[in-house]
Amino acid sequence: MVRFFSDLNYSIIIVGAKRRAAAAGFQRLRSTSPSTPSVLSSPHAQRPSRVHAAALPPPSDPGKKTLFLDLDETLIHSQTDPVPSRYDFTVRPVICGQAITFYVCKRPGVDDFLRAAAEAFEVVIFTAGLEQYASLVLDRLDPAGALIAHRLYRGACRDDGDGRLVKDLSATGRALSCAIIVDDNPNAYALQPENALPVAPFIDDAHDQELQKVMGFLDAAAGFDDTRDAIRYYKDLVTAN
Numbered sequence: 001m002v003r004f005f006s007d008l009n010y011s012i013i014i015v016g017a018k019r020r021a022a023a024a025g026f027q028r029l030r031s032t033s034p035s036t037p038s039v040l041s042s043p044h045a046q047r048p049s050r051v052h053a054a055a056l057p058p059p060s061d062p063g064k065k066t067l068f069l070d071l072d073e074t075l076i077h078s079q080t081d082p083v084p085s086r087y088d089f090t091v092r093p094v095i096c097g098q099a100i101t102f103y104v105c106k107r108p109g110v111d112d113f114l115r116a117a118a119e120a121f122e123v124v125i126f127t128a129g130l131e132q133y134a135s136l137v138l139d140r141l142d143p144a145g146a147l148i149a150h151r152l153y154r155g156a157c158r159d160d161g162d163g164r165l166v167k168d169l170s171a172t173g174r175a176l177s178c179a180i181i182v183d184d185n186p187n188a189y190a191l192q193p194e195n196a197l198p199v200a201p202f203i204d205d206a207h208d209q210e211l212q213k214v215m216g217f218l219d220a221a222a223g224f225d226d227t228r229d230a231i232r233y234y235k236d237l238v239t240a241n
Helices: 002-007 016-020 024-030 109-120 133-142 208-223 227-240
Strands: 063-068 075-078 087-093 102-106 121-126 150-152 179-183 196-200
Touching: 075 133, 087 133, 102 133, 109 121, 109 133, 109 208, 121 179, 133 150, 179 208, 179 227, 196 227, 208 227
Parallel strands: 063 121, 063 179, 121 150, 179 196
Antiparallel strands: 075 102, 087 102
């Protein structure tokens, strides 16, 4: 296990330059009011909603630990203009009365990752993105609604007072000893850094293998009763090296 965790060292490195180059579309969404009416163009608009302000309903399988996943720059990258040379699909949410086209590039391995994660964990998407936009992306990543147990959008985040949005896992109704959050932004998990598995932000690297490494970590973490012990062990190895 020591050798395996050592192989994951680079996952703890957050590349500041790439974060500053985050998607123009996401930046536009961040400046939009969260009170914007919900988009009506979702192909799954009639599906029963599994959206919650913060607290989640009891887990359907209490034996599973909870995996909180960020969306933008963790599972996908999206942008508006200019049209990228490579993308997997588009979504067109209506924001403030205006339809905006987003070109979405999936992180390599995301489909297999979500399927594997859903078998072992209760998967919860926790994004600071607006529901109008993020819900359409998630409908494409999980069209049958079988992989993602719950979705938490910007309204479930806390504003720490300076405009930065924080994801408070303690408000979700899940034991912190059974929770892991995977996110490219350290500000997002500032309240529970001991529960966080950092990942490098994804932009457009077709050879990116970050999710494969995360899945390997999750397999190893399953052997720990407390997920924080697994993360602490990993971070200690990173520090030592």
